[in-house]
Each structure stands twice: as C-alpha cells, then as structure tokens.
Amino acid sequence: MKPELSVNIGGIKMKNPVTTASGTFGYGPEYAPYIDLNRLGAIVVKGTTLKSRQGNPTPRIVETPSGMLNAIGLQNPGVDYFIERALPFLSNFDLPVIVNISGDTVEDYGLLAGKLDSASGVAGLEVNISCPNVKKGGLQFGSDPESAAEVVRVIKSSTGLPVIVKLSPNVTSITDLAVSVAEAGADALSLINTILGMAIDIKARRPVLGNIMGGLSGPAVRPVAVRCVWQVYKAVKLPIIGMGGIVSAEDAIEFILAGASAVAVGTANFVNPRATVEILEGIEEYCRKYGCRDIQELVGAAHRQ
Amino acid sequence: MGSIGTSVKGRVELSFLIDALVIKQERVGPGLYFMELQAPEIARKAVPGQFVHMQVSRELEPLLRRPFSIYNADQDKGRLELLYQVVGKGTEILSKAAPGQNLSVLGPLGRGFVLPEKGQKVMVVGGGIGIAPLVFLLKELAAGGISAEVYLGARTKTCLPSLSQVGSMGFQPKVASDDGTIGYHGQITALLERDMADTAIAFLKPDMAYACGPKPMLKSLARLLLAKHIPFQVSLEEHMGCGVGACLSCACKIKANNQEGYLYRHVCVNGPVFPGEEVVWDEA
C-alpha cells in the first residue's frame, strides 16, 4: 500500500514533505532538466528582495569539512522581475510555490508581502529574518524576538498568504524566537538557516571569502539543525520545515522524527541535482519498510519514546 | 539518468547527469593528468568551451563537484577527454581514479566559444592548464578549414603535453616558458607583445582571438588586444557550487550601463566564455 505522504504546512497543501531550501534551487528552471518538478511537495525559490541586489564580491563560496560556506549576499533581480519573469514558468507545474523574502527594513517586508499577495501563483511566503550575509536587516531581525515578531505582524497585515518564518541558529535561544513569532501570528516555521562561519587561506594569510564571513551549510550542520527542530517542536505547536545538511532519505527521516512536518533539501542539490526526488523515494521506502501508513505518524515520534 | 531539454531564458539547455566510465587515466606532466571518459550523451552535445561538473568522490568530503573544461569530445566513440592539474584535495582524488571506475558527470554545461566564420583570421592564446578548452576549439577550427595563429605558454617544457597534438592538427604554435626550457624565455603575453611590435614579422591582425589561462595572463592579454581593437573571447574561472545557475557563487563582473558600471554574471551559465571587451579587467 502506498503510504500517505501529504502534509499541510500552515495552510499550504503539499503532496509530499519534500521541498527545496531557498537559494539552492534557483527559480526552478535550473533543475528542471534533471527532475520532474511536479514531484516536489513544494518549491521554495531563491531569496527575493524589493529592489534588485548585486550580491557580494567573490569568492562567494568555499568548501569546508562536509559542508560549505557561502556569502552570496542575496543576489537577485528583485520582486517585480520575479513576478513578471520567473513566476510564469512555475505556474506550468502542479506544485505550491513558496517565495522566500528578505528586507532591509520592517516596511520592506510589508511591501514585499503586499506585492506577492496580489501576484497569482504564490502559495505562501517564507520570511528570511536570518540571513548572515547581508549588512542591513538579515540577522538583526532574526536574533531579537521583539523585532522578529514585529516583522511577522507587518507581513500578516499585508497578506492573507500563509507565512512561514525562517529562523537562525545563530542565537542564544532559538525557542525564544520561535515562541515570539508564533505569538505574532506565524503559520509555520522553517529551520535552520546557515550558521555564521569563516575560513582563512593560510598561504595568503587572509580570509577566503570576499565578504570575510559566510553561512555554513551541508552535512556539517545537520546535528545543530536536528537539535533546533527538536527544541522548537517542544516549544511551539506550529508545523516545521526542517533543513540543514539533508543529503539522504535517512537524514530527512531524522528531521521528521525530531518534529519536522516537511523537509527542505539545500546544498545536496549542488552535488546531486536529483537529490530531492531520490530523498522522496527513500522516505516512501522507509514508510513501507517500517509499516508507516501516514507520514504524520513519524512527525515528532522521537519525542514520544 | 538522461534528461530532456528545457527552455531557460529563451535558449534550450541540454545537459545530462550520468555515471561515466573512466576509460583512461594518464599522467602527462608534473601534476598533469589526461582522462578519458565514456559519456556518449555529453560527448554528442558538447561544443568547445563548455565544461563538465564532476563528482570526484561519493563521500561527503570533498562535498562539492569540480568543474573541468572539455579538452576534447569524440562524438563517434562517445568519449570525453579532460586535461587537469592537481592543485588540491579534489583533483588529487580524481587523479587516483582508475579505468573501470564510474564517476558522476554533469554536463555539458555553460556557453562555449562562438566559432569564427570561414575565412576569418583567428588567434588562440593559452597559458598553463588554460590550454584545456582550447584544444577542442582548435580541433573544430581545423575541421572547418580555419587556420589560426597559436600562442601557448607554460611554466616549463613538461607542462606543455598538448604541443604535439596541436601540431598534428596542422597548427604551428609559438611557445613560451617561464624558465626558458622551451620556446621564448618569458611570459606568452610578452612574446605576443614582441611579435605585435615587430614590423619584420608582419603580424596579422586577427578578426577574433580566443584565450584561456591564469587571470594575470588574461589581464595583460586584454590590455594588448583592447589597445589594438582586436575582439576576443575568454574562458573564465570562479569558485563554483552547483554549475547550473542556482547558487550564484561563480560570479564575475561584466560591464553594464548602471550606477556601479558592472553586473555580476555567472561563469556556469552565462560563461565560462565571455566576450573579452565586456569583462571588468581592473579588478581581475
């Protein structure tokens, strides 16, 4: 029997729990030659800002043990371009489109939410209050529970779309943030964003990245991410999209057992363009093997022992 | 694991994710390796200047793929050839891959060289491992009956394993080496500059120049060519993540009519070949 894999993330109906991590899957066409996008539970597109952004100087990435640091700096053509030029491609597919948004100011978030609210084909917003690679905004909002709540309130008053708030692990207490944005009206949470890190070129004796610091992602961050999902699952009753170093179905299951209702695949796409679909197939197989009829049975199951 | 094309920004992309059999692996110079792969889909589609993104190991470390230019593509045999330099962890592991082993290859990726028209005068300039994408280009030029003035530079004689191959295609490359063990003693751009200035040589002003090599070489080449208004195409490198335009890592500055005077374009999908006139060279 086919296991029931559909999940509901704060009002976004996904046919399965596998989605993409923002900034690692472009706008969709990049990976369409390698997988059938229709098979994804949802797509989370690259970080979008009000105005276009050039991004940071190079080098923008550096490989680290079982991971990588990135300092792209949210390069993107801006929300209007996204709506006019990128969104139509995705409307050819049967999958919810979740737009990841970033602002320099609280007002930016409101304006972005308003524009996307009136665009057709957007299923929900993922609010990036946790990007470590931009000077203004970014982590400022994500590390202070009150500012984070303020961002959520402004967005909720500008749109009826489901609002997923993406949290940063670069804080003393991720649960304080989670509780605060939940009270402010967030419909779901996604965690984690990258972990602030850096690498130094010992021959040149200077930092490798053009931006000096960057965000760590990939398998290296997985234990931190699983811990965050575990803690937040206990603290708030919102659906969670778990991510951070997922490269296999086993990794995804770990997140689900910790409390994630859905998972996002990030850095793994760079290594294996078919990672999302292979992870989905592996989750299905796991359910069959362990007699799980509905994926819901697994969500947070590790807490119930 | 083949794939069908999809239209991205108005052009048809055709690339494949395949497990390719290593046919041959040979050390051809100091830290220099030649590799032959069975990859029919990629070989059939590839054009000079394009690259492949290779997974050197199935382990989590090194994690990311590594980009390599297509040194040659044998359409009939369905084979791809690479020429690479061992510089770090990934290329070290790659150099240990033995015939019979499978490697995950993504490609062909990127935009290749725009080939000249028949009768045009062409110049090809390669430095070090930058020769890699130029041999495939020269093969196509030879097949199209286009002659070219070829300049190849390297650190030392043994770093020029492609010389006889280029010769057998009918080209007579001018050569320079940093240590003087072969050809002109000095940089290839210095030799080129000398030839351009030497009235006795009757330097032919090419209609198009093609180049690949280390950034400092490309930079001085750009200075020479821009001064003479010679159009040129260069293959650039930048640290790359995905290879397909999703991560926006491999950015390079391309001149633009905006406030900053440049736009970031990406080596993986907008390049690796760019018109030399459009590259911002000051910071390169």
Ligand SMILES: Cc1cc2nc3c(=O)[nH]c(=O)nc-3n(C[C@H](O)[C@H](O)[C@H](O)COP(=O)(O)OP(=O)(O)OC[C@H]3O[C@@H](n4cnc5c(N)ncnc54)[C@H](O)[C@@H]3O)c2cc1C
């Ligand atoms: C489009 C393109 C075509 C290339 N073609 C060739 C070729 O034909 N032959 C060849 O020998 N080399 C080529 N290179 C360079 C080659 O990709 C690097 O030398 C290689 O990735 C180094 O890997 P490593 O693990 O040995 O080095 P490490 O220094 O251990 O690598 C660490 C990280 O830096 C990246 N990196 C290091 N140097 C470069 C570089 N120059 N360009 C991009 N990323 C780099 C690696 O991919 C890796 O992610 C090409 C690069 C690009 C972008």
Ligand SMILES: Cc1cc2nc3c(=O)[nH]c(=O)nc-3n(C[C@H](O)[C@H](O)[C@H](O)COP(=O)(O)O)c2cc1C
């Ligand atoms: C190159 C790159 C770009 C990213 N861009 C964004 C972004 O624009 N917005 C965002 O919220 N997260 C961004 N992220 C973070 C990822 O969405 C994800 O949270 C993180 O990479 C952890 O997952 P992973 O280990 O599976 O990659 C980016 C990550 C990478 C590697």
